[in-house]
Amino acid sequence: MTTSQPAADSGPGPDDAGARPSPSISRRALRDGVYDALLEKILDGSAPAGSSLTIDALARELAVSPTPVREALVQMEHTGLVTREALKGYRVAPPMSREHLEQLFDMRLILEPAAAARAMARIEELLPELRAAHARHEAAADQVRRRLDEGRPTTGEGFAELREYFTADWSFHLAIVHASGNVFLQQSLDSLQTHVQRMRQTADHGRLDMDEAVAEHADVLAAFETREPTTVDDALRRHLHAVAGRVSSDG
CATH class of the missing domain: 1.20.120.530 (GntR ligand-binding domain-like)
Structure with missing residues (x-):
């Protein structure tokens, strides 16, 4: 879990209690939430091995924009959970050999x-x-x-x-x-x-x-x-x- 640290000196003082998280933190949290939701679909069998993962369809299903879905899929590709083919998009990876x-x-x-x-x-x-x-x-x-x-x-x-x-x-x-x-x-x-x-x-x-x-x-x-x-x-x-x-x- 990522936690923000207070500023050392300058910047808003303690009265600035209504400060919002930085856009980068909010975006990362959204991407991580989408990642967890996609991982759940893979593990629970609702997205079986070899099935297509369409960014726009997943964005509609999860009620988010396509950007965090795309970022989560890129992250998953690095782990081997999904694969990407040119002009075909993402698929759930086949079973491990x-x-x-x-x-x-x-x-x-x-x-x-x-x-x-x-x-x-x-x-x-x-x-x-x-x-x-x-x-x-x-x-x-x-x-x-x-x-x-x-x-x-x-x-x-x-x-x-x-x-x-x-x-x-x-x-x-x-x-x-x-x-x-x-x-x-x-x-x-x-x-x-x-x-x-x-x-x-x-x-x-x-x-x-x-x-x-x-x-x-x-x-x-x-x-x-x-x-x-x-x-x-x-x-x-x-x-x-x-x-x-x-x-x-x-x-």
């Missing part, structure tokens, strides 16, 4: 165990956060499971529970990396989040690995509870290898 999936998990297997090893120095601070993240993940899985048991869709308007599940899942991993105390490890994992989202964009929302993922997170948490670095490393690597195998079998 098997090769790119392997590279994604290879990178995670480099970053996350390294972060976990460093997080051991802050284990007493990490454990409460990791327990809370795991509890949130379990609760989110229960909500999605209940929706599926009732035969309600997890796409379109029903995506809210699934979005919370994905967020809770990723937050568990972020808690470990943040506890490493290494800002560059944190930035590296943050940069992978969009690619993880892309991995999920074509997921079959009716066939999830929730039970496996929740159980594996429980194993990782239990490993941290032992305070044994080798046990933690083994549990985390088993989880990441297991997720990679499940994703590959779906591809």
Whole structure:
């Protein structure tokens, strides 16, 4: 989130309480809001892989001008979530190739165990956060499971529970990396989040690995509870290898 800082000396004084945000901040906030709305459409399945993204139509749907839509799509193109063809416009990117999936998990297997090893120095601070993240993940899985048991869709308007599940899942991993105390490890994992989202964009929302993922997170948490670095490393690597195998079998 971007916050403005007060001027040091000159300029409007404290009586200027009605000052408006600068146009650049307002424009950036609008673009970010459009980006989030487009990301939601991709992840909830309402804009499936390969589908066309027309700037004017999206602007009408979101009740904004075409400019923030165009800026958001340019930003998405840099992440690989959408592609652009000359004279044809933007499309939702195709599913990640098997090769790119392997590279994604290879990178995670480099970053996350390294972060976990460093997080051991802050284990007493990490454990409460990791327990809370795991509890949130379990609760989110229960909500999605209940929706599926009732035969309600997890796409379109029903995506809210699934979005919370994905967020809770990723937050568990972020808690470990943040506890490493290494800002560059944190930035590296943050940069992978969009690619993880892309991995999920074509997921079959009716066939999830929730039970496996929740159980594996429980194993990782239990490993941290032992305070044994080798046990933690083994549990985390088993989880990441297991997720990679499940994703590959779906591809």
